[in-house]
Amino acid sequence: MEIRTLRYFLAVAREENMTRAAETLHVTQPTLSKALKSLEDELGKKLFTRHSFSIRLTEEGVLLRNRAEDLVSMADKIEREFISLDDISGGELYLGLAESYQIRYLARVIRDFKTRYPNLYYHITSGDTEQIADKLDKGLLDFLVLAELPDARKYEYLAFPEKDVWGLVIPENDPLAEKDAIRADDLVGLPLFCSEQAWNGDIKSWAGSSFSKLKLEGSFRLSYNGSIFTREGLGYLLTFRNLIDTSENSGLAFRPLSPACEATLYIAWNRYQAFTPIAERFLRQLKETFQ
Numbered sequence: 076m077e078i079r080t081l082r083y084f085l086a087v088a089r090e091e092n093m094t095r096a097a098e099t100l101h102v103t104q105p106t107l108s109k110a111l112k113s114l115e116d117e118l119g120k121k122l123f124t125r126h127s128f129s130i131r132l133t134e135e136g137v138l139l140r141n142r143a144e145d146l147v148s149m150a151d152k153i154e155r156e157f158i159s160l161d162d163i164s165g166g167e168l169y170l171g172l173a174e175s176y177q178i179r180y181l182a183r184v185i186r187d188f189k190t191r192y193p194n195l196y197y198h199i200t201s202g203d204t205e206q207i208a209d210k211l212d213k214g215l216l217d218f219l220v221l222a223e224l225p226d227a228r229k230y231e232y233l234a235f236p237e238k239d240v241w242g243l244v245i246p247e248n249d250p251l252a253e254k255d256a257i258r259a260d261d262l263v264g265l266p267l268f269c270s271e272q273a274w275n276g277d278i279k280s281w282a283g284s285s286f287s288k289l290k291l292e293g294s295f296r297l298s299y300n301g302s303i304f305t306r307e308g309l310g311y312l313l314t315f316r317n318l319i320d321t322s323e324n325s326g327l328a329f330r331p332l333s334p335a336c337e338a339t340l341y342i343a344w345n346r347y348q349a350f351t352p353i354a355e356r357f358l359r360q361l362k363e364t365f366q
Contacts, residue, residue, distance in 0.1 A: 076117060078150045081143040083110045084122070088140050091129045148215055166353025168197040169216045171207030174298055176317035177235045177340045180364070181220065188360050192353065203272045203296050211345060217354045218344050218361075222315075223276060225343040232343035233365040241277060241336035244298075244305050244312040244319050247328045251311070256333035259285035266292030266310035268301040278313055281336040302327060 086096040087107070097104045115122050122136035132140060152169065172178060189195045200207055204221045211219045212229075219225075222239060225232045243257045251261060259282040269278060271294045279286050295301035298314040305312045306326050312319070315338070321329040342361060344350075350358065 076114070078147060080110050080114050081147055083107055084114060085140065085143055085147060087111060087123070087130060088132055088136065091131065093130060145213055145215065149213070152215060166192070166195065166351055168195065168218070168354060168357055169200070170197060170218045170220070171200045171202065171210055171216045172220045173203065173207070173222045173340070174201070174318055175220070175222060175235075175239050175315055175340050177237055177239065178220065180235055181342065184357075184360055184364050188357060192356070195353065201297070203270050205272065206296070211343075214345075214348070217348070217350065217357075218342055220340060220342050222338045222340055223272075224339070225341055229346055230343040231346050232341045233361060235340040235342070235365065237340075238337040239340060240316040240331055241273075241281065241313065241338065242316055242329050242331040244302055244314055244321065245328045245330060246305065246308060247326055249311075249328075251330065252328040254330055257330045258333050259283065259289070262311070263288045264290065266290060267313055268293050268295055268304060268310050269313040270294060270296055273313065277336060277338055281332060281334075 083096070083100060083102075086100050087093060090096040090099065093104055093107060097107045100107065111122070118135070118139070120135040121133050122139060123130045124133055152167075170181075172181075185195075185197060200210060200216065204223060207216065207219055208221065210216045219230075243251070243262070245252045251257065254261065262282075263285065267290060269291060271291075274291055274294065278289075282289055292310040293301075293304065295304075295312075298312065298318045301312040301314065302319045304310060316329060316331065319327060319329065321327045342365070344358065
């Protein structure tokens with residue numbers, strides 16, 4: 076199975092049309108059709124169902140697409156890494172980031188680092204721990220920022236300098252906004268928004284015996300989206316301080332949880348990862364900054 080064939084497959088999966096895919100790939104349609112037929116023969120599975128004006132993935136095709144995206148991304152990353160080996164002025168970094176106001180510390184490290192390595196390029200993937208840790212484990216990322224203690228058997232890590240504070244984002248005209256802090260009993264019976272990771276982690280630990288009385292209305296991996304639902308009166312968002320604009324005239328208010336619920340942010344990397352020269356230099360910069 077060749078990477079080029081997987082690129083062909085992904086193009087057809089994306090375009091859902093053989094002609095358009097051939098045009099984006101700059102190959103003839105017969106060449107593309109032959110390559111996909113060979114791929115189906117090699118795997119012994121039908122990957123597409125063909126309709127009058129479109130092509131759709133079968134269940135087997137969806138499985139291959141998920142695997143092929145990782146394989147092609149890895150091939151691209153390897154190619155760029157080898158190209159950058161002799162570039163002493165830069166290279167490429169791949170980072171997976173959780174949401175936190177403390178990301179500003181990482182941004183400052185990158186800003187200072189780029190003054191010394193002007194040809195530095197960085198690629199950011201955002202998401203919760205489950206999403207981005209998988210990419211780090213597969214070698215698609217160099218560094219991972221997460222809001223839970225990393226597994227020391229797999230990762231080395233550094234802690235960010237501050238704590239993230241959990242609280243509730245509330246419509247500013249809601250009675251809860253009159254409180255100085257939010258207790259677990261205040262949330263009983265209310266529709267709540269939160270990431271699934273935090274709901275089953277920090278929030279569960281904080282709520283204690285009241286947790287079974289709390290209702291997760293919907294889960295969001297990005298707090299901004301949850302704040303839109305909150306602003307529209309669909310529920311209340313549990314998130315970190317400073318992630319959502321709750322300034323005057325924003326329509327929203329933030330109240331910390333009581334007792335205080337805090338989280339430590341970490342930047343981690345695979346314990347056995349082989350770094351590119353630029354990633355190795357960046358790691359030294361991180362250690363100088365955070366240790």
